[in-house]
Amino acid sequence: MSRLASVRGQIERLGSGLSSQVWRVGFASRFLAYMLLHSGTALRRFHLTIAEIYFAGVLSLVIILVSGLFVGMVLGLQGYETLQRFGASESLGVLVALSLVRELGPVVAGLLFASRAGSAITAEIGLMKATEQLSAMEMMAVDPVARVVAPRFWGGVLSMPLLAALFSAMGVFGGYLVGVQLIGVDAGAFWSQMQAAVDLRNDILNGVYKSIVFGIAVTWIAVFEGYDAVPTAEGVSRATTRTVVTSSLAILALDFVLTALMFTGGNGQ
Amino acid sequence: MNRSTIDLWVGVFVVMGFVALIFLALRVGNLASFSTGETYQVLAKFSNIGGLKVRAPVKSAGVVVGRIVEIRFDNESYEAVVAMDIEQAYRFPRDTTAKILTSGILGEQYVGLEAGGDDKMLADGERLRLTQSAVVLENLISQFLFNKAAEGKPAEK
Numbered sequence: 001m002s003r004l005a006s007v008r009g010q011i012e013r014l015g016s017g018l019s020s021q022v023w024r025v026g027f028a029s030r031f032l033a034y035m036l037l038h039s040g041t042a043l044r045r046f047h048l049t050i051a052e053i054y055f056a057g058v059l060s061l062v063i064i065l066v067s068g069l070f071v072g073m074v075l076g077l078q079g080y081e082t083l084q085r086f087g088a089s090e091s092l093g094v095l096v097a098l099s100l101v102r103e104l105g106p107v108v109a110g111l112l113f114a115s116r117a118g119s120a121i122t123a124e125i126g127l128m129k130a131t132e133q134l135s136a137m138e139m140m141a142v143d144p145v146a147r148v149v150a151p152r153f154w155g156g157v158l159s160m161p162l163l164a165a166l167f168s169a170m171g172v173f174g175g176y177l178v179g180v181q182l183i184g185v186d187a188g189a190f191w192s193q194m195q196a197a198v199d200l201r202n203d204i205l206n207g208v209y210k211s212i213v214f215g216i217a218v219t220w221i222a223v224f225e226g227y228d229a230v231p232t233a234e235g236v237s238r239a240t241t242r243t244v245v246t247s248s249l250a251i252l253a254l255d256f257v258l259t260a261l262m263f264t265g266g267n268g269q
Numbered sequence: 270m271n272r273s274t275i276d277l278w279v280g281v282f283v284v285m286g287f288v289a290l291i292f293l294a295l296r297v298g299n300l301a302s303f304s305t306g307e308t309y310q311v312l313a314k315f316s317n318i319g320g321l322k323v324r325a326p327v328k329s330a331g332v333v334v335g336r337i338v339e340i341r342f343d344n345e346s347y348e349a350v351v352a353m354d355i356e357q358a359y360r361f362p363r364d365t366t367a368k369i370l371t372s373g374i375l376g377e378q379y380v381g382l383e384a385g386g387d388d389k390m391l392a393d394g395e396r397l398r399l400t401q402s403a404v405v406l407e408n409l410i411s412q413f414l415f416n417k418a419a420e421g422k423p424a425e426k
Binding site for chain 2: 053061159169191194195199200204
C-alpha cells in the first residue's frame with residue numbers, strides 16, 4: 001500500500017513539474033510580448049539602452065576578443081595538422097574562416113555572452129526584485145518592465161551580433177597568426193582560397209542571422225529568469241544558474257535548427 | 270563612470286563591431302570581387318555536367334568572366350541546360366566552345382569558354398552550340414580498361 005502511494009507521489013511530482021514548466025513557457029512568452037509592447041521608453045530614452053550596451057557589450061569585449069584569438073589559433077594548429085596529411089595545407093584559410101563564420105563565431109560568442117552578461121542581467125534584476133526595488137518603482141507608477149527590463153533586453157540584443165562578428169574576425173586573425181606567421185602557409189593562398197570559398201550571403205550573413213537569434217534567446221531567458229526569480233538570496237542564485245544552463249542549451253539546440261535550415265537546402269556553395 | 274564616458278566606450282564598441290563585419294565581408298568573404306556590373310545570359314547544353322554547381326565561375330583563358338546562375342534538366346533532349354551570366358564587358362563570338370573543366374585534380378569544376386572565329390557576337394539568351402561535357406572518372410577508367418583489353422588480345426597470338 002505504501003509502495004503504491006510512493007509511486008503515485010512520484011507520478012504526481014512529474015506531472016506537476018511538467019505543468020509548471022509549461023506554465024513558465026507561457027508566462028515567458030507573455031512577458032516577452034509585454035516587454036516588446038512597452039519598450040518604447042527604452043528606445044525613446046536611448047541612454048538607458050546605451051548604458052546596458054556598455055554593460056553587456058563593452059565589458060564583454062575582453063573575454064570575447066581573447067577567446068576568439070585563441071580559438072582561431074587552435075583551429076590554425078589543428079586544421080594544419082589534419083590538412084597537411086592530405087597535402088591541402090593551403091586550404092587552411094578556408095577551414096578557419098568557414099568554421100568561425102558559420103558555427104564557432106555565433107555559438108561560442110553566444111555561450112560566453114550567456115555566462116558573462118546573461119547571468120549578470122539575471123542576478124541584477126533578481127536582486128532588484130528581492131530588495132523590492134521593482135515594487136517600489138511600481139508604487140511610484142514607473143513600469144519596471146519598461147524602465148529596467150526592456151533596456152537590458154535591447155542592450156543585449158544589439159550587442160550580441162557585434163560581439164559574434166568581433167569573435168569571428170579575431171579568430172581569423174588568430175588562424176592567420178598561427179597558419180601563416182608561425183607554420184609558414186603561403187599568405188597569398190591563405191587569403192585567396194578563403195575569399196574564393198566564403199560567400200557573403202551563404203556564410204557571413206547566415207552567421208550574423210544566427211548571432212541575432214542567439215542574442216534574442218539569451219537576453220530573453222536572462223531577463224525572464226531575473227524577473228521570475230524567487231525573491232530570496234537562494235532564489236536569485238538558482239535563477240542565475242538556470243539562466244546559464246537554459247540559455248546554453250537553447251543556443252546549441254537553436255544552432256542545430258538554424259544550421260539545418262540554412263546550410264542543407266539547395267545547392268550548397 | 271559618467272555618462273559621456275559610457276557613450277564614448279559604446280561608440281568604440283559599435284565601431285569595432287562594424288569594422289569586424291566589414292573585415293569579414295571584404296577580406297574573408299568575396300564582396301570585393303563581387304561584380305555588380307551588367308551581365309548577359311548565355312545557355313549551353315551538356316550531356317553530363319559532372320559536379321558542376323550553381324555559382325561556379327565561368328572562365329576564359331583562366332580569367333573569371335561570369336558565373337553559373339541556373340542548372341536544369343531538359344526532359345526532351347535528356348541533357349543538362351546550364352545558364353550562365355557573363356559580364357557585359359566581355360564579348361564572345363557565336364561559335365565559342367564551352368567546356369566543363371576542373372581546377373586541379375580535386376578542385377571545383379567550372380565552365381571554360383574558348384573563343385571561336387565567328388564575326389557575330391553572342392547576344393543575351395543565345396545558346397552555345399559547341400560544348401564538351403565533364404570528364405567522368407568511371408567512364409575514363411572503363412575506357413582505359415577496354416583499350417587495354419583490346420591491346421592485349423593480338424599480343425597473345
